[in-house]
Amino acid sequence: MTKNGGAAVPDQATTTRTRTSRSATSPVVEQLRDRAMMLFVIAGLAAGVILWATGLTTALAVIAYLVLGIVIVVTAIEMAWDLLRGHWGLDILAVIAMIATLAVQEYVAGLIIALMLTGGEALEDLAARRASRELDQLMSRAPAFAQRIHPGTGQVESIGVDEVQVGDELLVRSSEILPVDGVLLSEHATIDESSVTGEPLPASYHAGDGLLSGTVNSTASFTIRAQKVAAESHYASIVRLVEEAVGSRAPMVRLADRYAVPFTVVSLLIAGLAWFLSGDPVRFAEVLVVATPCPLLIAAPVAFMGGMSSAARLNVIIKDGSVLETLAQVRSAAFDKTGTLTQGRADVVEVRPGARTAEETLRLAAAAEQYSVHVFAEAVIAAARARQLALPEVTEAEEVATHGVRASLTGGTVVRVGKPAFIEEVAGPIDRPALRAGETAVYVSVDDELAGLLIVSDPIRPHAAETIARLRAAGVAEIAIVTGDVAPTAESVAQLVGIGTVHAETTPQTKVEIIRAIRPRPVLMVGDGINDAPVLAAADVGIAMAGRGSTVASESAAAVITSNDIARVADVAHVSRRTVHIALQSIWMGIIISVGLMLVAAFGFLPAVVGALLQEVVDVVAIVSALRALQAFKGAQRDRP
The missing domain is CATH 3.40.50.1000 (HAD superfamily/HAD-like)
Structure with missing residues (x-):
């Protein structure tokens, strides 16, 4: 992991594998081991083909036993890790197929199977990195530096974004990324928020407005006052969510695993019958060569990584790929x-007096709402400030979750602001006014009487x-x-x-x-x-x-x-359905093609070497099919009226 802008960002090398992690090694070590194994098998296959072409069968057998022996042992160890975790993997078919090719002396076919097994993992890593590109880009954009204005001299110094403190005055130059959340000090600013909120058009802000980290200055330089440190700012929270998403295990491995046992049984049954009916053990090996289920292992997780990436294009961060399947x-x-x-951006449109005047009701309500985190609190306080009302001093305050806020003023007066049931606890039954769509009544009590109510409009x-x-x-x-x-x-x-x-x-x-x-x-x-x-x-x-x-x-x-944009809820639902559809298509495509090739091989029409080569083609087709999930967001956009 590297540090970038105070938030941890994965290196490209640590992009999470989409297959089930079958050992205790780190992703980096596992990835390097996979690549080394693939290169070892490629070298063995190349030597094997040369020895086969020149007729040096003894040397070919030595190479095959050495390469396949190592691959079989390594795969068996990984399978053991799987079984300890209660996970039945599909690699058992590949292991049986490699053992069978050694037994019937189909050495080249066995080496091709080994390449398919090790190369499939490398292809999967490549496809997963392609599918997670949007997530990686989002994290790589995390701001790294800030330009702090020294309070004494006014000089500007460049500091790491994690050095910014609340209250610091920062200079944001044209086209720079805002390093932290802050309040605009300059008179005007135009901000490109597309990378954070998805809004395509730049937004205009004025002095006193809040600005989000991760957005881009689209105008001349301006100054802000930091409201949060980098680790607590908006963009850092998005990066953390993305890290969870990239770090999650792709769940469609589990979906593929649902087919593992039946596919294994069917494959062994076809291979066994072919051997029994023909009396030729070579048939058993030829069937299992094309039964190796790499499309099942690769296609589904790649499709789900693509779906998560597609959702990110729509400004939806999915933490765990299993969400797509459920959604x-x-x-x-x-x-x-x-x-x-x-x-959630409310305005006070009317103040209705009760035991207190409208002005007094608003003044007391604003004093109490200073201690509330409800979205209406800011609107009440803003309305009081707009009328330049002096707020009384609050000595003690408590927010009662989902009910309202209770505050004690100097002199012992107790003010309640919130729902009618909360006010009725002290003021007795109260009338509830008729409201228009989008309006809410906020009730205010002073001690044991209804002071009045505020009508808040939330479009x-x-x-x-x-x-x-x-x-x-x-x-x-x-x-x-x-x-x-x-x-x-x-x-x-x-x-x-x-x-x-x-x-x-x-x-x-x-x-x-x-x-x-x-x-x-x-x-x-x-x-x-x-x-x-x-x-x-x-x-x-x-x-x-x-x-x-x-x-x-x-x-x-x-x-x-x-x-x-609430429409993103329907958008991500569309992406989820499309992703699962593509994943299932890819799984069934792999099953149907593999079963078809097994039947052809069972009747002796598919030599082991040709079958192994065809299976490599099936792998590539499965990956290309799964990568269609990267375009799922386009269907969601077309689906919008």
């Missing part, structure tokens, strides 16, 4: 409301209704909103986006219970907030809307959307 089968989906179906995300429609068209039978917000607000949003089932005023625990009870399975959950972390982890597939900021939800989710 392709999803039959139910649940969405959080605030920040997921809605934009529905563009493409939300379209996303729901696309999921239904893809076979998702049950779609629900699971939110902590009040029922009237949740129901109005549900009606606009086309969702019929609403679970409102839920807690993190009840959200988990609802998701566990939803049928049919598997179930997808989409959320964005800290309170969504448990339910995202509990769902069969959890997708976090990270948008312009990383949250705890991103850590517990199986996939993370780094842009603000």
